[in-house]
Structure formats: structure tokens, C-alpha cells
Amino acid sequence: MLASAANDVNLFVVRVDIRRGLGPKPVEGAGPGDARSLQGRAMDRTDERIIEVLREDGRASHRAIADALGLSPRVVSARLDGMVARRELRITAVADLFEAGNDLVLAVGVAVRGRPTLEVAEELARLEEVCALNVVSGEFDLEVLLLSKDHETLRDFVSNRLSSIEGIERLSPALGLELFKFESSWSRF
Amino acid sequence: MPARALDETDRALIAALQTDARQSNQAIANALGVSEGTVRSRIRRLEEEGVVRITTIQNLAALGEQAAAYLWITCDRSRIDELGRRIAAEPGVGFAAATLGRADLLAIVFRESPGELVRFVDEVVKRLPGVVDVRTEPILEFVKNDVRWGLVGGGDGSRR
Numbered sequence: 001m002l003a004s005a006a007n008d009v010n011l012f013v014v015r016v017d018i019r020r021g022l023g024p025k026p027v028e029g030a031g032p033g034d035a036r037s038l039q040g041r042a043m044d045r046t047d048e049r050i051i052e053v054l055r056e057d058g059r060a061s062h063r064a065i066a067d068a069l070g071l072s073p074r075v076v077s078a079r080l081d082g083m084v085a086r087r088e089l090r091i092t093a094v095a096d097l098f099e100a101g102n103d104l105v106l107a108v109g110v111a112v113r114g115r116p117t118l119e120v121a122e123e124l125a126r127l128e129e130v131c132a133l134n135v136v137s138g139e140f141d142l143e144v145l146l147l148s149k150d151h152e153t154l155r156d157f158v159s160n161r162l163s164s165i166e167g168i169e170r171l172s173p174a175l176g177l178e179l180f181k182f183e184s185s186w187s188r189f
Numbered sequence: 190m191p192a193r194a195l196d197e198t199d200r201a202l203i204a205a206l207q208t209d210a211r212q213s214n215q216a217i218a219n220a221l222g223v224s225e226g227t228v229r230s231r232i233r234r235l236e237e238e239g240v241v242r243i244t245t246i247q248n249l250a251a252l253g254e255q256a257a258a259y260l261w262i263t264c265d266r267s268r269i270d271e272l273g274r275r276i277a278a279e280p281g282v283g284f285a286a287a288t289l290g291r292a293d294l295l296a297i298v299f300r301e302s303p304g305e306l307v308r309f310v311d312e313v314v315k316r317l318p319g320v321v322d323v324r325t326e327p328i329l330e331f332v333k334n335d336v337r338w339g340l341v342g343g344g345d346g347s348r349r
Binding site for chain 1: 195203206207210211232238239240241242243244245246247248249250251252255257258259270273274276277282283284285286287288289290291292295299324326327328329330331332333334335336337338339340341342
């Protein structure tokens with residue numbers, strides 16, 4: 001893992017109720033806690049086209065983007081700065097999880113009992129190995145995507161880290177045998 | 190494909206790009222104590238070899254309402270690979286994997302509304318040849334999404 005070198009700038013741990021709309025609540029001690037709300041300003045077509053270019057090449061120069069879209073570099077620069085300043089967009093490096101040293105991907109259903117689901121979620125979210133975590137409805141209360149370097153690291157994680165979290169009644173893992181896609185284009189920040 | 194050993198410079202470079210992907214090569218070079226040329230060639234190599242992708246992440250809040258779910262798919266086992274690739278190619282699918290335990294395939298899908306999500310499950314996934322059953326587990330709240338990691342080097346068979 002690149003854990004030691006990684007900073008938590010790109011580690012967004014927040015709560016959003018998708019039914020009630022926006023109510024971001026950063027988890028204490030996990031990531032930058034600016035919960036400034038956005039007004040849902042509709043992006044126009046020019047913004048969208050700039051994002052499309054950057055999605056393919058996040059380090060494309062203002063000049064290259066401008067040339068590709070028939071705009072001036074100044075317009076590109078102003079638009080991009082605006083989107084970043086309004087916290088609509090970030091440009092970042094995504095590292096391949098396998099190249100970064102992980103061998104195991106697991107999707108683990110977590111049944112919670114005797115403790116509020118969100119409390120358990122927030123505690124789990126602080127763990128480095130927990131790559132994604134969502135509250136779900138159905139047989140389980142939480143779904144965790146877990147990355148692990150190897151079998152031994154996983155065993156240590158389960159017996160020493162998970163076992164210390166109160167309120168976990170049951171875990172149901174699915175081992176990832178082959179990954180076809182794992183690509184996030186959104187987060188909260 | 191054995192995982193390549195990334196050296197310390199690679200790791201520091203990746204961390205720098207995860208902090209600010211649009212800082213100049215020179216700024217990264219200064220911070221890492223290497224030459225500008227080293228930064229330029231390493232970034233190119235890391236991208237070409239599928240180690241790193243420099244891309245955009247949009248704020249969920251700016252995207253408006255979203256509906257998302259985990260789809261646990263049971264299917265004809267001889268078609269797992271074909272179905273996994275097929276589903277992974279659908280728009281809005283952020284994660285797709287063959288799994289051992291709970292189901293044969295897991296897909297995590299995002300749509301603009303609950304209605305769109307239902308239509309995707311009914312009209313696309315359930316109609317794929319070989320799909321036996323789909324269990325939909327809706328996401329009620331997004332708690333964590335660590336965008337530093339993903340599948341970059343292309344899901345090319347074998348273990349991945």
C-alpha cells in the first residue's frame with residue numbers, strides 16, 4: 001500500500017442522505033472537514049466539455065484544452081479555477097490498487113446490533129483498509145469494500161481491528177476473484 | 190502479472206499527484222529533490238503502464254440527486270467473465286467484480302434517480318443472457334469513498 005506516503009487530502013469521509021438531499025457531515029478526524037454546501041449550480045456545456053477533456057488527461061495544459069475545444073486558454077483557466085474554487089471538481093491521481101501492493105479485494109456486508117449504524121460506520125471509515133463504505137438497506141446495514149495486501153494482513157485486520165469495534169454482529173464477505181471495473185468519478189469534498 | 194515494485198520516488202510522486210494533480214513538474218521535482226526531467230518521464234511511464242490515472246472527481250453535491258445500489262448477481266457460472274465485462278461497460282457502473290461468496294458478480298451502480306436505477310436493473314441487467322437472479326441492495330447514505338485507489342491497469346484477466 002502507499003498508505004505511508006499518502007495524505008488524506010483525497011480521503012473523503014462524509015455522510016450524505018441521498019433522500020433528504022445534501023447534509024454533508026464530515027466524520028471527525030477523517031479528512032478535510034469543510035462542509036460548505038453547494039447550491040447545485042447547473043454546470044453549462046463549456047464546463048462539461050472541459051471536464052470531459054480532463055477526465056481523460058488530468059494534466060492537459062490550459063492551452064491543449066483550449067485548442068481541443070476551440071476556446072481561449074484564458075477562458076479555460078477561468079472556468080477551471082471557478083469549478084475548483086466552488087468545490088465542484090477536483091483533479092487527482094488515482095493509483096492502481098494492485099500496483100500499489102494490494103492483492104485482495106473484499107466486499108463485506110456488516111450487520112449492526114446494539115449500537116447506532118452510523119456510529120459503527122464512522123468508526124469503520126477511519127480504517128485505512130476500508131476503501132469504500134456505505135449504509136445500505138436489506139439483510140445488512142453496511143457494505144464495506146476492503147483492500148488488503150495479503151492473507152496475513154487481512155487476518156490481522158479482522159482479528160485485531162474489526163474485533164475491537166463494538167456493534168458488529170455479523171460479517172459476510174465476498175472475495176473479489178476478478179475485478180472488471182473500479183473507477184470513481186465522484187466523491188464529497 | 191506480478192505487481193511491479195514501485196520505488197520510493199514513484200510512491201512519493203504518486204502521493205504528490207494525489208495532493209495536487211495539476212502542480213507543475215518543476216514544483217514536484219523541487220519537493221522530491223529530483224530533476225524536472227525525472228518527474229516528467231516518471232509520470233508518463235506510470236500512466237502508460239497503468240499504474241496511475243490522472244482524472245477528475247466531481248463533487249456529489251454538485252451532481253444533484255443520485256440513486257445508487259449494490260447489485261448482487263447470480264448467473265450461469267460459465268458466463269461470469271463475459272457478463273462481468275458487459276456490465277462493467279454500462280454507464281454509471283463504478284465497480285464490477287466476479288465474487289466468491291454472496292453471489293457470482295457484484296456491480297455498484299449510480300443513476301440519476303431511483304426510477305432510472307430500477308429501469309437499469311429490469312431492462313438491462315435482468316435481460317442479459319445467463320443472469321439468473323439480481324438482488325438489489327440500495328445505498329441509503331454514502332459514508333466513505335477513498336478515491337486514491339481504483340482499477341487503472343485494465344482488468345486484463347488472470348487475477349484482476
